[in-house]
Amino acid sequence: MSAESKLNKYYGIGSVSASLKHFLLGKGFKIVSSLAILVMLARYLDKDEYAAYISFQAIIIILGLLSSLGIQAVLFRYIPELRSNGNNRAMYRLLSYGVTLRAVAIFVAVLIALAAGHLISGIFNLQGWEWLLSIYLFVGMTNQIVLSISQSLESLLWQKEAQYSLAFGSFARFVLLLGLVVFFDVTLLKAILIEGIAELLALSLLIIWGKKRWKDDEHHDEGDLGWLRENKSRVVKYGTWGFLMNQTNVLYGSAPNRLLTAHYLGPVELGILGFADTLTNLARRFMPTRLLIGFIRPVFMAKYSASGDINQLVTMSNMIYRLNLLILIVPIAILFISGPAIFDWITAGKYPQAGLL
16 A cells, blocks of 8 residues: 555545544534533632632643653654554554553652642642642543543544543533532532543543554554664654653643742632633633644644645645634634623622633
């Protein structure tokens, strides 16, 4: 089979079209459920609890960045290349090694955070929440592993397995949280336990469906494992640059802003920032570039690996960039005119100032 035939087999129009419906259905449901979960947590958690939750999320994001080791960057870069070249044996080996190493790295980071729990709580004004932070660290660790596996499956255009696993987990979290709102009191402990159940469900489905897809791939033994040995220095170099790039987010971005607010300001201000920041991150995730990244990134990598034509990728990037700018105009206009009133309504009067942020 020629190089072009292999590229079209795995990353051509047919492959993209076949997985598009699963992608849109899964992502669409994730948008709705994520927004509903965000609003319920902001409305029904006490301000102190919501502020603590915002800090917990920021801490796990920072731990994820510090323990990334460039692993996900390597998987994003070389899974499509190996797949498009038909070297499935090396690709699957890289995938299994990468995901396992990612899980070990975040687990070690969580253990270090647990040992430094008293220090972390003191710096970020989480006194009295240390016990709950210990629980959430493992929930966040599971989320990081789920994210790694799902994004890796997206790089194979296995959208059905990736998106439906996340969608089922999100649906379970939404239903359980809604039941909590209707029939019981909402507390941070209960909300975190529900989140943990949802993450474990998503992780289980990803492993089960991913393994089944691997077994059903009649070409999974084709290729040469020698590629991994011959390209070791290349892979390590790329991963190192990816890791260094990730570290720039440790001091700049969503998580550092939350932790700075937690250190210097009170829970009310942290809640306002946290709600605005979470909603902004949610909107960013579902902008066209980020929403379609599961298609864009692997296709970009596969096409470049096959042709080396950077101009083709530049043209595609420019088009996507312009589309993002056009879409942003509408929500910015709405927030500028009615942001505080909208946020006052959806947060039951707790965080109207988030509309300005």
